[in-house]
Amino acid sequence: MSSKTKQAQKLLLFRLSGARQFGIGTLKIREILPFMRLNKLPHSHHAVIGTATFRGSAVPVIDMAAAVGGTPLSREERDKASIIITDIQRQEIGFLVRGVEKIIETDWKQVMPPPKALGSSAFITGLLDVEGDIIQLLDVELLLAMVYPQSLVPEEVSLTDVQSETLKALNILLVDDSQVARKQLSDALDSKAISYQVTSNGDQALQILLRDDELGRPIDILVSDIEMPGLDGYELTFNVRDHGSLKQPYVILHTSLNSEMSLSYANQVGANEALTKFDARELLQAMLRGAEQAR
Structure with a gap:
């Protein structure tokens, strides 16, 4: 196994207003469409501007600028805008953006975490310097949670x-x-009432794994996101598997991407399982399978 088996990371760069550029991982994207006539969706969030017909299905379209607290696109601006159709957390969602720029290839190690001063309400998971321009990577999961707060209601398992x-x-x-x-x-x-430890990045996770192993209480179950700034889930798994003295945990890679390709890469780097977010029942059942292996 080689770390080179990890998946190349590509970002779509786009604008919401002005010259500032934002980014979203291309694995989340199904298609990019020019603005089209939308069907009204009554009693919806103010940022949901209607539904588009995509491959025979009605897909809600969110004005991304409005969703993050900016000025919605005017009717005139919409005519020149694009709709990014995404597949996130088992659902297709369209995002209206002012303009699509380009696709770039990047290494998640180059992505910097957002400044803590931005607070917990910032829709940003990381910052990337591209030829002197700072690209903001959007936290699409947070954005969707703000538009659809019912999605955060815990499922009873x-x-x-x-x-x-x-x-x-x-x-x-x-x-x-x-x-x-x-x-x-x-x-x-x-x-x-199940105890756990939690962290926001792979580098800290690796340190926790090494620390707990040295203290004689090794991690039994590791649940990690795939796309993260710094050490992403693929590389975290590879580093864990490549560490000869570390007691090996049961690794569950967790991703918002409903993509067979991303799941196949998870297997290549040594993950035991790969799950699409978010299904509490699936997650707990995967942990129980890990518990069986840990016995």
Whole structure:
């Protein structure tokens, strides 16, 4: 196995207003369309401007500028705008943007975490310097949670007493750069009184893995996002598998991408499983499979 098996990361750059550029991973994107006539969607969030017909399905379209607190595009601006059709967290969503720029290839190690001064409400997961321009990577999961707050309501999952006690005995580490995803993961375990550790990036996760192993309480289950600034989920898994003295955890890579390609790369770097966000039942069942292996 080689670290070169990890997937090349590409970003679509686009504008919402002015010259500032934003980015979104191309693996999330199904298609880019010119603005089209939309069907009205009554009683929806103010940023949801209608539905587009995409391959026979009605896809809600969100004015991304309005969703992040900016000025919505005017009717005249919409005529020159683009709709980015995405596949995120098991649903197709269209995002209206002022203009699509280009696709670039990048290394997630070059992505910097956003300044803490931005606070928890910033729709940014990272910053990337591209030829002197600072590209802001949008936290699409947070954006969707603001537009569809019902998506954050924890799903009720039933476990037997034996299953609950089995998971409570494990040392579990959760890793995700999205605050929404971290909340979903945490809620799933909090609802069952299952303890865990959580961090927002792969570099910190690797340090926790090494520290806990040295202290004699190695991590049993590692649940990690794939796309993260710094050490992404693929490389984190590779580094864990490549560390000869480290007691090996059961690795579950967790991604908002509904993509067979991303899941196949997860297997190549040594992950035990790869799941599409977010299904609490699937996650807990995967952890129970990991518990069986840890015995």
